[in-house]
Amino acid sequence: xxQGKSNPSAENFLPTTANSIGIITGYxxxxxxxxCLYACHPGIREEFPADWTSRVVSSIAEATPHxxxxxxxxxxxxxxxxxxxLVREAICQGLHLEYVETxxxxxxxxxxxxxxxxxxxxxxxxxxxxxxPFHNAFLSTDDNRKAYxxxxxxxxxxGIFAWHPAYYPFLERHPTDRPIPxxxxxxxxxxxxxxxxxxxxIYLHPAGRAVFHFDKFLRRRLAKEFFHKNCGEELASPDHxxxxxxxxxxxxxxxxxxxxxxxxxxxxxxxxxGIPLKNHPILSLLTNATLGDLHEYASGLGFxxxxxxxxxxxHLCAHMRTFLFFLNGKEIKYPELAPTAFYEEMRKGFxxx
Numbered sequence: 315x316x317q318g319k320s321n322p323s324a325e326n327f328l329p330t331t332a333n334s335i336g337i338i339t340g341y342x343x344x345x346x347x348x349x350c351l352y353a354c355h356p357g358i359r360e361e362f363p364a365d366w367t368s369r370v371v372s373s374i375a376e377a378t379p380h381x382x383x384x385x386x387x388x389x390x391x392x393x394x395x396x397x398x399x400l401v402r403e404a405i406c407q408g409l410h411l412e413y414v415e416t417x418x419x420x421x422x423x424x425x426x427x428x429x430x431x432x433x434x435x436x437x438x439x440x441x442x443x444x445x446x447p448f449h450n451a452f453l454s455t456d457d458n459r460k461a462y463x464x465x466x467x468x469x470x471x472x473g474i475f476a477w478h479p480a481y482y483p484f485l486e487r488h489p490t491d492r493p494i495p496x497x498x499x500x501x502x503x504x505x506x507x508x509x510x511x512x513x514x515x516i517y518l519h520p521a522g523r524a525v526f527h528f529d530k531f532l533r534r535r536l537a538k539e540f541f542h543k544n545c546g547e548e549l550a551s552p553d554h555x556x557x558x559x560x561x562x563x564x565x566x567x568x569x570x571x572x573x574x575x576x577x578x579x580x581x582x583x584x585x586x587x588g589i590p591l592k593n594h595p596i597l598s599l600l601t602n603a604t605l606g607d608l609h610e611y612a613s614g615l616g617f618x619x620x621x622x623x624x625x626x627x628x629h630l631c632a633h634m635r636t637f638l639f640f641l642n643g644k645e646i647k648y649p650e651l652a653p654t655a656f657y658e659e660m661r662k663g664f665x666x667x
Contacts, residue, residue: 327601328588329565329573330552332581334382335374337404338558339397341655343389344419347448348496351522351569353659354388360655362559367400369579370557375407377581384442386415386556394429398436405437413440413475417449418461426461430468441465442475447485447499447511455482455490480515496527505531519567521628522656526663534623541606543627549573549601557581562652567628570635570656573597575649596635597650608634615641636660 340362343354363369374381383404390397397414404411414433420426430441443462450458459482465474487502488494500508509531512518520528548566556564557578565573574589591598599608605627609619612634624630638648639657651657 325591326588327549327573327591327594327597329550329555329563329584331378331585332381332555332565333378333552334554335378335384336554336556337370337374337383337385337400338387338556338564339385339390339393339400340388340559341653342392343387343417344392345389345417345449345452347451347523348527349446349448349518349522349524351519351524351567352388353523353569353656355659358388358655360559363561366559366561367396367403370559370561371400371403371407371409373579373581374557375409377585379408380410382412383409384412384415386442389417389419390414391416391420391429394432398432401433401436401438411438413442414438415442415444416461417444418453418458421453421457421461421464427464427468430464434468434473439469440473440475441469442477445476445478445481445485447481447494447496450485450488450494450499451496452493454492454494455485455488458485478515481511484511484515519628520626521567521632522569523659523663525625525629525632529625532625534625536623537609537619537630538606540624540627540630541604541609543605544601544603545605545631546601549597558653560653570632570651570653570660571597571600572650572652575652594648594650596638596648600631605631612638615646632660633664636664 340360341352341354342356342358342360344356346355374383385397385400401411401414420429423429443465445458462474462476488499512528512531518524520532545568549568551566558564561576561578562572563574563577563581563584564571574584577584577589591602596608599611608631615638617634617637620633624633635651636657639651640661
């Protein structure tokens with residue numbers, strides 16, 4: 315979360331036209347990784363609009379046809395037919411598809427190569443393969459390397475975007491023929507090495523599910539130390555935005571905070587007119603005021619901050635938003651808080667009742 319300037323408009327919030335957009339195929343995943351920004355996991359059950367693929371791709375093509383596009387999740391390969399349709403649609407609309415993300419779980423399937431070949435034939439030219447101790451808790455290092463080499467064989471040398479191969483030397487300090495629980499992994503390293511891996515080998519954001527696992531390595535600070543933060547700049551950012559099948563438009567690293575419900579289906583309108591803040595009180599406070607103002611608002615409804623403190627402004631913000639999402643017995647709905655699966659998962663970590 316950046317300390318940006320307040321949005322100059324008190325009535326509408328206008329994000330900058332995106333130059334990089336990730337299309338989220340859904341939040342269901344084969345893994346429940348400790349660092350996941352979107353709190354994905356296998357138990358999520360989702361129902362999307364039948365025409366969401368064409369609507370999202372057409373929306374991007376009309377509003378920002380030159381944006382760099384990538385496809386992620388969740389785990390996109392869980393719905394191979396849907397993924398092929400999305401890739402074909404993006405190519406047909408002339409979008410620049412950089413890569414499709416995957417955790418490589420398919421390497422254990424007999425038809426793994428066929429799956430990759432079908433995605434290549436649909437028009438995809440590059441796969442991003444996740445490599446980290448977080449993913450190693452679900453897929454062995456040997457299997458990950460097999461997935462790496464199979465992608466190279468099917469897509470060619472330039473067809474793999476490994477994120478991040480610098481982890482392999484760390485992963486290989488453990489047995490490589492089976493998944494390694496994250497707790498076991500940390501036992502092989504000093505705290506200095508762990509911090510270096512988290513901050514230098516791969517960029518990790520202290521938000522989403524990560525806030526429940528990084529607090530032992532990152533210093534907690536009192537909530538009031540973050541009260542001056544304003545989120546307008548990050549929420550308006552054109553960099554690495556995401557859209558999902560529900561029509562949510564998500565900017566920066568603000569998981570669970572959509573800039574306009576259904577706005578992903580009409581990005582041109584979003585980028586030219588913005589959304590009215592009168593119907594989005596949390597978004598209004600985050601863009602026109604500060605975290606301190608959001609805290610005052612949430613406290614008035616019964617929120618109580620953690621006495622142990624927070625590792626980041628996003629940690630505090632997520633705690634307040636999770637509380638507001640699950641307010642009991644009150645007719646208060648916040649359209650900017652979505653999707654539901656994110657808050658159901660965050661609720662467990664915050665023990666929000």
